Amino acid sequence: MFSIADATLADHAFDLLVRLLKVPSINPPGDERIAAELVADELRDAGLEPQVLVSDERRANVVARLKGTGDKPPLVLTGHLDVVPVEPEKWTHPPFDGVVADGCLYGRGAVDMKNHVAMSLAVIARLAREGIRPKRDVIFAAVADEEQGCRAGSLWLCREHRDLVHGEYALGEGGGFSLHLGGTTFYPVQVAEKGVCWLRASLEGPPGHGSMPRADNAVLRLAEKIARLHPTALPTHRTPIVEAFLGAVVDALAPNVPGLRELAASVFAQPALVRTLVDRIPDPTVKLGLLAMFSNTASPTVFRAGQSVNVIPGSASCEIDGRLLPGQSEASFVAELRAVLGDDVTLEVDHTMPAVEASPWKSPLYATIESVMAERAPGCPVVPYMLPGFTDAKGFAQIGTTWVGFAPVKLPKGMRFADLFHAHDERIPVDGFRWGTETLAEIVARWIA
Numbered sequence: 001m002f003s004i005a006d007a008t009l010a011d012h013a014f015d016l017l018v019r020l021l022k023v024p025s026i027n028p029p030g031d032e033r034i035a036a037e038l039v040a041d042e043l044r045d046a047g048l049e050p051q052v053l054v055s056d057e058r059r060a061n062v063v064a065r066l067k068g069t070g071d072k073p074p075l076v077l078t079g080h081l082d083v084v085p086v087e088p089e090k091w092t093h094p095p096f097d098g099v100v101a102d103g104c105l106y107g108r109g110a111v112d113m114k115n116h117v118a119m120s121l122a123v124i125a126r127l128a129r130e131g132i133r134p135k136r137d138v139i140f141a142a143v144a145d146e147e148q149g150c151r152a153g154s155l156w157l158c159r160e161h162r163d164l165v166h167g168e169y170a171l172g173e174g175g176g177f178s179l180h181l182g183g184t185t186f187y188p189v190q191v192a193e194k195g196v197c198w199l200r201a202s203l204e205g206p207p208g209h210g211s212m213p214r215a216d217n218a219v220l221r222l223a224e225k226i227a228r229l230h231p232t233a234l235p236t237h238r239t240p241i242v243e244a245f246l247g248a249v250v251d252a253l254a255p256n257v258p259g260l261r262e263l264a265a266s267v268f269a270q271p272a273l274v275r276t277l278v279d280r281i282p283d284p285t286v287k288l289g290l291l292a293m294f295s296n297t298a299s300p301t302v303f304r305a306g307q308s309v310n311v312i313p314g315s316a317s318c319e320i321d322g323r324l325l326p327g328q329s330e331a332s333f334v335a336e337l338r339a340v341l342g343d344d345v346t347l348e349v350d351h352t353m354p355a356v357e358a359s360p361w362k363s364p365l366y367a368t369i370e371s372v373m374a375e376r377a378p379g380c381p382v383v384p385y386m387l388p389g390f391t392d393a394k395g396f397a398q399i400g401t402t403w404v405g406f407a408p409v410k411l412p413k414g415m416r417f418a419d420l421f422h423a424h425d426e427r428i429p430v431d432g433f434r435w436g437t438e439t440l441a442e443i444v445a446r447w448i449a
């Protein structure tokens with residue numbers, strides 16, 4: 001066994017994070033070239049031989065491999081280089097200046113997810129510089145385009161360069177942050193994530209003059225149907241991984257909350273109960289998060305109709321962001337949607353990515369994370385988690401690499417990951433990042449030794 005988890009490593013990772021945050025790799029439109037070059041230079045400097053793989057004119061992915069003895073299958077460390085757009089005027093500190101204030105480093109990408117890119121990069125660079133020859137190859141993959149559906153990034157990379165990025169497990173985003181619930185701090189490990197089904201609902205109707213209103217106006221009729229898609233419009237389902245997550249949380253909290261176990265058991269037996277139960281939860285983030293665990297969801301997002309204010313258009317369409325529980329399919333989701341919207345709406349699927357679920361969710365790597373966390377965050381249970389969103393797990397799942405979402409960061413009580421990512425003033429506590437870097441280093445060291 002060796003250890004690389006020390007202050008020098010954390011210093012290096014922090015320096016890398018600041019430099020990455022200063023690169024505005026905003027997606028859309030998406031341009032990861034500068035960030036990718038920064039990463040590739042760092043890898044070269046450590047003696048590795050990175051490949052910059054360009055999927056599209058401005059879209060760059062970086063892959064490098066530290067050769068091991070080959071006794072065990074490879075581990076992939078991965079993160080995405082792109083970030084979501086910003087409204088700079090709403091930020092306390094500029095989003096691309098790398099400002100440290102009040103113990104936090106501010107910047108778009110601070111928690112989603114240049115933090116994990118920087119710490120993974122520091123870890124593989126350190127392994128290379130120390131000449132460590134682990135039992136497994138360690139692959140590092142910094143990818144493009146996660147924020148717009150992974151098509152120019154991990155989906156492309158896994159499809160076109162499978163041999164370069166295929167491993168037994170990929171350690172990426174989706175968990176690892178402190179989750180404060182009911183006086184206990186949990187550390188979720190993402191072992192599942194919902195699927196995606198983006199589709200378009202449309203209707204046609206007779207066009208006409210705006211001065212003569214008509215009830216069969218396509219805009220009116222589609223709007224009436226779309227209005228049925230309230231957050232609990234689709235049926236509830238039982239999903240084993242959801243029960244594993246909530247069961248683990250309940251186990252930790254039950255000693256202090258009389259009746260909690262019985263309540264959980266009744267919701268698991270009859271998931272529709274969650275919808276009346278959440279009315280007692282004042283926190284909207286927790287409430288919406290819980291609802292999303294029990295059903296497929298459909299959010300109307302882009303409504304299009306008409307060209308001119310005085311013309312009743314002949315058609316209207318609405319894009320719908322659908323998310324699927326593990327165990328559900330595009331067909332089962334479309335059938336649920338059809339039941340709500342009715343038969344006269346045309347539904348066209350634009351993009352589907354199935355849900356991802358590790359099986360079994362408690363993998364040997366998960367167990368390694370648990371054992372490291374028992375030392376680094378005693379008293380804070382590690383729990384299996386299903387992300388309602390999606391990550392690069394989709395691409396890696398397609399090539400048979402099991403995703404383990406654990407990008408460790410310690411957040412103080414009162415600071416929630418859900419309030420930081422994609423938000424104004426995205427930031428990361430400096431101490432929490434340093435702790436995370438050392439934690440990741442320890443997990444990697446144990447896993448590859």
Ligand SMILES: [Zn+2]
Nearest residue numbers: 112113146173
């Ligand atoms: Zn992300």
